[in-house]
Amino acid sequence: MSILVFAIETSCDETSVAILDDKRKILSHITVNQEDHNKFGGVVPEIASRAHLQILQNIIPQSFKEAKLSINDIDIFCATCGPGLIGGLLVGSTIAKSMAIGSDKPFYPINHLEGHLLSPAFSTSMNFPNLTLLLTGGHTQIYLIKSIGEYKLLGETVDDAIGESFDKVGKLIGLGYPGGPLVEKLAIVGNSEVYELPHPLEFKKNFNFSFSGIKTAVSLLVKNQKEMNNKIKNNIAASFQKKIIEILIKKTDLVLKNLRKQQYNIKDIAIVGGVAANKSIKKSLESFSQINGYRLISPPLELCGDNAAIIAWTCVQHHQAKIKPNLDFKANPRLTIIN
Numbered sequence: 001m002s003i004l005v006f007a008i009e010t011s012c013d014e015t016s017v018a019i020l021d022d023k024r025k026i027l028s029h030i031t032v033n034q035e036d037h038n039k040f041g042g043v044v045p046e047i048a049s050r051a052h053l054q055i056l057q058n059i060i061p062q063s064f065k066e067a068k069l070s071i072n073d074i075d076i077f078c079a080t081c082g083p084g085l086i087g088g089l090l091v092g093s094t095i096a097k098s099m100a101i102g103s104d105k106p107f108y109p110i111n112h113l114e115g116h117l118l119s120p121a122f123s124t125s126m127n128f129p130n131l132t133l134l135l136t137g138g139h140t141q142i143y144l145i146k147s148i149g150e151y152k153l154l155g156e157t158v159d160d161a162i163g164e165s166f167d168k169v170g171k172l173i174g175l176g177y178p179g180g181p182l183v184e185k186l187a188i189v190g191n192s193e194v195y196e197l198p199h200p201l202e203f204k205k206n207f208n209f210s211f212s213g214i215k216t217a218v219s220l221l222v223k224n225q226k227e228m229n230n231k232i233k234n235n236i237a238a239s240f241q242k243k244i245i246e247i248l249i250k251k252t253d254l255v256l257k258n259l260r261k262q263q264y265n266i267k268d269i270a271i272v273g274g275v276a277a278n279k280s281i282k283k284s285l286e287s288f289s290q291i292n293g294y295r296l297i298s299p300p301l302e303l304c305g306d307n308a309a310i311i312a313w314t315c316v317q318h319h320q321a322k323i324k325p326n327l328d329f330k331a332n333p334r335l336t337i338i339n
């Protein structure tokens with residue numbers, strides 16, 4: 001008899017619910033991207049919380065209808081409890097907790113980052129230890145994952161997150177929000193050799209990233225243009241993306257060399273999070289991995305961004321690992337998973 005999990009994800013500006021079984025079969029999955037923020041060029045927390053509440057009222061009944069299930073068929077409830085915007089976390093976790101209380105079933109608090117880290121399981125079976133690049137709008141981190149539940153943070157950004165830098169560059173060249181996918185589109189037709197952008201921390205022997213200097217360089221570049229046209233925008237996007245790829249590959253290479261020295265036998269390199277949807281980044285890391293004898297893994301495109309299916313799957317892992325449910329867990333905007 002399979003176990004059914006109901007999950008809610010509301011940590012930022014995607015409102016998502018999913019019903020999943022313990023074999024990873026998705027019985028229903030609805031994700032609504034809140035468009036109310038586009039005109040502000042970034043996520044407005046107060047608007048996000050209100051929108052989560054409104055949207056959940058519609059998509060929760062819809063998800064049960066699609067799965068042809070009722071609330072009493074669900075064995076476990078879970079929700080993202082951090083990190084993220086506290087208003088959204090409170091809305092999602094309170095609703096999932098209420099559903100668990102009302103149907104007398106357990107509630108599991110889930111860490112959003114762990115959801116991303118385990119998301120390649122939807123594409124392939126994951127080998128451990130692996131090296132994972134977590135690339136989102138709020139985080140840029142490198143993890144050594146020894147097994148499910150054992151996450152070692154090796155490096156992270158000291159300023160902007162990678163997705164944030166895509167969004168800021170998008171804004172600088174007059175694109176909408178989120179800029180990431182739009183910058184990728186322009187980069188395809190641009191010439192990446194036109195502008196040389198800086199590589200902060202290039203010669204530092206640690207595994208941290210820094211992206212704010214690149215954004216500042218793009219900002220100066222834009223200011224120095226007499227007139228912005230599409231060709232310049234395309235070339236800026238392509239030059240920016242090329243630099244980002246170069247940084248990711250150099251850091252990954254440095255980390256791998258270090259892990260090899262420590263006798264770690266890394267099997268897979270994984271990229272996860274919203275920025276893992278970027279095809280050029282994925283292709284470049286794929287060829288780097290191939291050349292160096294690794295396998296690059298990532299979630300399916302539709303599960304790279306924020307969604308409840310990856311939260312439900314993490315919940316299944318917790319349940320199978322006999323981690324105790326926890327109805328009293330308090331949503332925490334700065335929740336970490338480092339052990």
Ligand code: KG4
Nearest residue numbers: 136137138163178180181274275278305306
């Ligand atoms: O993981 P995610 O959906 O949310 C967070 O947890 O932050 O990541 C969102 C970020 C945004 O900054 C967005 O611009 C970026 O991922 N992103 C991309 C692409 N698709 C989404 N960045 C570059 N290229 C893309 N194709």
Ligand code: ZN
Nearest residue numbers: 136274305306
């Ligand atoms: Zn995320």
